[in-house]
Amino acid sequence: MASLKQIRYFLTVADLGGFTPAAASLFVAQPALSRQIALLEAELGFPLFLREARGVRLTAAGALYRDRVLGIEQMLAAAAEEGGQLASGEAGVLRLLHSSSIPAVSLMPAIKQFLAASPKARIDLDRIASETQVSEVASGKADIGIVRLPVLRRDPAVRLLEMPAEQLWLALPASHPLAGRASLGLAELAGEAFVSAVHRERGGLARRVTELCLQRGFVPKMARVISRKTSMLDLVAAGLGIAVVPERMTLLGSAGLAYRPLHDADAVAHSAVILPVQATPLAERFARILAADSPPG
Amino acid sequence: MASLKQIRYFLTVADLGGFTPAAASLFVAQPALSRQIALLEAELGFPLFLREARGVRLTAAGALYRDRVLGIEQMLAAAAEEGGQLASGEAGVLRLLHSSSIPAVSLMPAIKQFLAASPKARIDLDRIASETQVSEVASGKADIGIVRLPVLRRDPAVRLLEMPAEQLWLALPASHPLAGRASLGLAELAGEAFVSAVHRERGGLARRVTELCLQRGFVPKMARVISRKTSMLDLVAAGLGIAVVPERMTLLGSAGLAYRPLHDADAVAHSAVILPVQATPLAERFARILAADSPPG
DNA sequence: GCTAGCCATGCTTTTTTAGAATGCCACATG
DNA sequence: CATGTGGCATTCTAAAAAAGCATGGCTAGC
Numbered sequence: 001m002a003s004l005k006q007i008r009y010f011l012t013v014a015d016l017g018g019f020t021p022a023a024a025s026l027f028v029a030q031p032a033l034s035r036q037i038a039l040l041e042a043e044l045g046f047p048l049f050l051r052e053a054r055g056v057r058l059t060a061a062g063a064l065y066r067d068r069v070l071g072i073e074q075m076l077a078a079a080a081e082e083g084g085q086l087a088s089g090e091a092g093v094l095r096l097l098h099s100s101s102i103p104a105v106s107l108m109p110a111i112k113q114f115l116a117a118s119p120k121a122r123i124d125l126d127r128i129a130s131e132t133q134v135s136e137v138a139s140g141k142a143d144i145g146i147v148r149l150p151v152l153r154r155d156p157a158v159r160l161l162e163m164p165a166e167q168l169w170l171a172l173p174a175s176h177p178l179a180g181r182a183s184l185g186l187a188e189l190a191g192e193a194f195v196s197a198v199h200r201e202r203g204g205l206a207r208r209v210t211e212l213c214l215q216r217g218f219v220p221k222m223a224r225v226i227s228r229k230t231s232m233l234d235l236v237a238a239g240l241g242i243a244v245v246p247e248r249m250t251l252l253g254s255a256g257l258a259y260r261p262l263h264d265a266d267a268v269a270h271s272a273v274i275l276p277v278q279a280t281p282l283a284e285r286f287a288r289i290l291a292a293d294s295p296p297g
Numbered sequence: 298m299a300s301l302k303q304i305r306y307f308l309t310v311a312d313l314g315g316f317t318p319a320a321a322s323l324f325v326a327q328p329a330l331s332r333q334i335a336l337l338e339a340e341l342g343f344p345l346f347l348r349e350a351r352g353v354r355l356t357a358a359g360a361l362y363r364d365r366v367l368g369i370e371q372m373l374a375a376a377a378e379e380g381g382q383l384a385s386g387e388a389g390v391l392r393l394l395h396s397s398s399i400p401a402v403s404l405m406p407a408i409k410q411f412l413a414a415s416p417k418a419r420i421d422l423d424r425i426a427s428e429t430q431v432s433e434v435a436s437g438k439a440d441i442g443i444v445r446l447p448v449l450r451r452d453p454a455v456r457l458l459e460m461p462a463e464q465l466w467l468a469l470p471a472s473h474p475l476a477g478r479a480s481l482g483l484a485e486l487a488g489e490a491f492v493s494a495v496h497r498e499r500g501g502l503a504r505r506v507t508e509l510c511l512q513r514g515f516v517p518k519m520a521r522v523i524s525r526k527t528s529m530l531d532l533v534a535a536g537l538g539i540a541v542v543p544e545r546m547t548l549l550g551s552a553g554l555a556y557r558p559l560h561d562a563d564a565v566a567h568s569a570v571i572l573p574v575q576a577t578p579l580a581e582r583f584a585r586i587l588a589a590d591s592p593p594g
Numbered sequence: 595g596c597t598a599g600c601c602a603t604g605c606t607t608t609t610t611t612a613g614a615a616t617g618c619c620a621c622a623t624g
Numbered sequence: 625c626a627t628g629t630g631g632c633a634t635t636c637t638a639a640a641a642a643a644g645c646a647t648g649g650c651t652a653g654c
Contacts, residue, residue, distance in 0.1 A: 004300055008298075030602095032644070065376050084343055092357065327633095
């Protein structure tokens, strides 16, 4: 197979119209050039140049060959450049997962900051359940996940970076009697029906809320409608129950929906970033932004 | 610069998922492969593979690099293939020139025969004056020319191959008194006005006709309208004069135009193929077809 | 006919690449 | 838990490829 060196020699000779000037331009001796061109011609099976008294001229086949191999070096250089950018984290796609209790709108400040620092990077955002995030990140199908603590399923291939704690709020129908209050305590919710995004493995926000209720001596009463696909908040707005949500979620407004802060000192929720042990530079950078992020509000 | 060998090694390792099977597939020892990949990675500045217990996996940057360099070898192979076809005369464009007294329609049998023998070849046909053809072919701007003899301007860079002689015919207006005759002799045209394609250097058909008339003791009388751009035959059809033309041109019919054979034994015209000293294989092949061509009729 | 410019060739030296043996590490197995 | 196995890296040596130097041959121009 013709070597790249032979191609480069060939192109230089073709450009300069002679072996002698090409040799000078390439900083090699002229015989070396002659030999490499001769080898290339022998391998191709046809002459590339017409040797004339005053230098050389391309044959028709040589001119065609020149057109075809022009740009191969540029292709290689571009491949190296793109690969380097991806490896260094200068460019690339960050496949980002987030739980439904971490709405995309609440991530936008971090995303904007990230994109400003990495103009060549792109983000691919998906909302999926926390438990799934762990396996997706562990398997390399995603670069980074953002989950609500506690995370029940662990994997040695991923590590967790805790994010700043968030105040918990009560989401309730605007028509609810408690909506008249400016703020509430968790203990007052003992009799209320709780809407909750329930998954098979009860981690995340639902588990955290249950924990807090139990500490106040009651088991949260479950609402009579449970949906996995529609948002908890839609059910609350429809008057089917109340929900305790982290502050991020109050960014999601809806008609008939009201939010009130919980004034309990321990009414906070925690979230974390899931990263592979060997994260991409883009994922590392985004994780650092998230961990440093001050909680909304 | 990354060598093609390194690219091929890299692609094989990426395909087979390990150095050991790739080395077997490439018929090299495994350390050679390890070293070349290591060199490539060092030059690129980022790792291409993740070394794992069971073989290797591409890094993200490695996968991107793979996508970019895939096809470089195919490009080179295609370049060699196309160049070879051009050099061997299997493919390429034949830039063919012809005088106006060798109408394109009369070349069609030869062209068809040529294209049938070279399915990948193409023909680029241009009608230009004989004198110009010599310089075009000599300078390499055309591959082959077809001119009417005699050719006044010669060039050491071109050679001439004579084609079979052609009978001369008289082209005359259908309404002309002589049109009633089945055939004519040149001597009978002494008083007629001759339409002629006159160039500065009077070679080709015009010179040949003049010669023949002089041998019969008269100087052909010139018609009162001369045009370089419109065809002689249009002037004849318009009744402005007569013309002596080779048999090929009788293929060009026109309303009001009649052809009659000249029965003089020496009333023949000669044409020739112009070739560069070093003609392309396609030009050589086409020239052989033309030289062997039996004259039309 | 001589000279200058330019490419090709033969020989030697340097550089690059490959091969063989071996080491190291991780995973699997009994 | 020790041991074996599979797979990549490393070291040293040998071969192959490429480069440099000197020189030869050809052509164009004076």
